[in-house]
Amino acid sequence: MLDRRRLLGRAAALAAMQFLAGGMRARPAQSRVRTTVDPFALGVASGEPTADGFVLWTRIAGMTEDRTVGYEIAEDAGFRRIVRHGRALSPAARGGAVHLEVRGLEPGRPYFYRFHFGEAVSRTGTVATIAPAPERLRLALTSCQHWEHGWFSAYRDMIAAGVEAVLQVGDYIYERSFGAGPNVRSFGAGDPQTLEDYRARHALYRSDPDLAAAHAAMPFLVSWDDHEVENDYLADRAGYTADPQAFVRRRAAAYRAYFEHMPLRPSALRPGGEVRLYRSTSWGDLAAAHILDTRQYRTPSACIAEGETAGGPIARCARAGEDVGSMLGPAQEAWFARTVAERPVRWSLVTQQTLFARLALPEGPNSLYPQFWDGYAAARTRMLDALEAANTRNAVILGGDVHSFWINDVKRDFARSDSAAVATEIVTSCLASHNGPEALFGPAPALNPHVRFLNNTHAGYVLLDIRRDRIEGMLRAVSDLADSQATCRELRTFTIEDRRPGALL
Template sequence: MPARREIIMGAAALAAWRFLIPNPLTAETAPPTVDPFAFGVASGDPTMDGFVLWTRLAGRRGDQHVGYEIAPDDSFRRIVRRGRAIAPAARANAVHVEVSGLWPGRPYFYRFHHAGTVSRTGRTLTAPARSDRLRLALTSCQHWEQGWFTTYRDMVDQAPDLVLQVGDYIYEKSFGAGPDVRCFGAPEPVTLADYRARHALYRTDPDLQAAHAALPFVVTWDDHEVENDYAGLQGVETIDPRAFAARRAAAYQAYFEHMPLRRASIARLYRRLRWGDLATLHVLDCRRYRTPQPCGRGGHVIGHCAALEAPGATMTGAEQERWLVDGLRSERAQWSLLVQQTLFARLHLPQGPEARYSDIWDGYPASRQRVIDALQVPSVRNALILGGDVHSFWFNDIHRDAERNAGPVVASEVVASCLASRNGPPALFDSAMRLNPHVRFLDNTRAGYVLIDIDRTAATIDCRAIDSLTDREAATHSLIRRTIADRLPGFLS
């Protein structure tokens, strides 16, 4: 396997001049000699016999054909699968190869060919039929302007089996005060071409490219892939419903074009992945089907209002909720992981006992309680809820009655901080541990990601924090480690 540092630095020369280009490496802007694989390679969604391979050709017009090769060794001495895939112009020349028929529980290497050029080598794997261990990296919230993506170097070095990217993969807008390390170089995206350019810009980052090449990703979106705080078909800045529907459709298409996702994900992003009989990943979509936030458009600190008790209010939509409930009832794995976007636990705020923030699960208390009820079926041995969005690290105990934090602890929650962005609002979070005894750990001062090691006896959670978002050589270190024991929900000191 190529050295991890070599993987990380391989695209540095390409990236330096692209950071300020509004529409990088499109057919209109790219020089004729541009590397067709300048956006890198990626893999994702492994099954026992396969995975998805991705690339997007840069600077090409019209439909293109791309060759691919898969081997168990990085020198490709024994190629076990080769073929040709279409890179359609209608999909921005993106390639999605859905591979099947391979051996379970093994690493594989892959590369693409086009017009005499060979891509960098990527490494991926198939899921095992049975396993006693799983290492995950949980990440979210990477703002291009607000920080370098240096933390990905540590992630590659830690060699997780899977990276769970739970939203805000791109940001559509600039916000906040503070030093920026680079700029978008383009206005806020609205059209398909705009969103494609924003994703393409992100794909020129050398650390992000290296992580995708070295590690398989499991992705789901949050709000900034479209527009901040949108809910279903209701925009926040884009008020006109037809205009927002068109914007959302463009953003969704661009997202699919740039992610290692199966074709079925175009119609339905929520899905289920299995890691033998050790863990099931129930990957949720908490944006597309949710009802509007209560008591006002978008996310706000609110008091009690009738909309909080509306019977039809939902974070997931009825169909996805039934899918989740059915999946938990038939759970066979030892660990049940809910891979979703945001803070799940009740968050009591300093504004008063009725105050809550409407864009997280607190805005949908009945929907949250139904999920908690579903996690208490006998087939679920260990429930672990994973999230991001709030730009801070959290360890939370989830009680049977989440609104009152009453009854036994039935699940554990881990929230990853932002990978590269400024931290969450102190006015909401600084008092969280004092007002919320179920919050076992909170850090709202550092960026990074979470490393999760799961085995037959426990899940070990390691918050990995970066020293500086503005220093490209900043180190990433362990901030805190905690353990969740088998069949004992809640965090052990």
């Protein structure tokens, strides 16, 4: 596994160095189309790795009619050993986005890929198929990247670390400015409302060289939170758009643009505009990432009185004890229960968007933040029931959203200090944004004994080394969000041992 990781690291470094180099190289002589701008300016990406394939992505912006692009997949960076080549559709109706689902490759090995359009050749990307029985796995957990608040330099650290897949759990883009700054750059446009607006916002993000390099170097397994549409929305209920019909149109545009810019399977886009993001990726019997969507199907919380919104902390749950409200919706809850039962693995990574454990607040013992799972206590219990019914060996809840690092014990009864941990929660900080509210989070360790570690002063990501007998994790902190050449350092390490819920610090 070590040799394979080194090979992946070298391949990733090669992809990272080719941000601009691959854009306009000459194609073989039979090509006739000439371009005046780089058609691959939005880069390349991969996702959805399996034992015999993956999804490859690019987007030819500005397409007014359906075209095709050529592709090559090779065993070597020089493309001397090409194992697959052909043409893929770049449909104008999807903004020129290509979602190429590749199957039938050898398991457990890295591949190199590139696209052709006319005389232009894209940069080279790298992606690996999953080994049948991996002994080790290195993942990165990331969330919350605000374009204006900081540079995306943490992705360089992931590439250097030889990360094998990135779990991006939401707020990939932001729809609006937040706070008074300081900002390192500007959106240069107002809040997106239409499909073209959201396409432009995603394209702006893909112009960041570190994000573009990361997509070329590593597969991304993605799900969204709220800022991909608008802050604090749920299902078809707006966060701040006053007109309900205007919000539904805005959400449809945002969903479509998200699909067009992510390395998702073509089947993820469903009739009616649904983008089916809940799914599971397994690395043999070592680990599975059960990727959840806590926005699209979320129902109103039982803790919010009729006619009110969940904009901040509340003193107590309005209908405490009522089994209403779901973060996932009934269909996704049923899928999760079925999937964890059908896919027994050593490490079950429940990959969702926000804070899962109980969070008692300074306002009083019954206070809570209803946007978190505290607003959906019955749904949280159902998730733990599903994990218990499946006899899950090791449940690790992964999240983001709160712009701070957390390591928590997940308990059946958070009110009892002697209640045993049944799972471990790891929450990543923002990759690039302002940290969470100190008045809200600062007192958390004193009020919540199950909070084992909290850092609300650094941005960064979580590095996870998964082995059969343990997970070795590291919280990686960015040195300076205002420095485009910033580095990351070790903030805290932790270990989760096999069959022992709760992190060792």
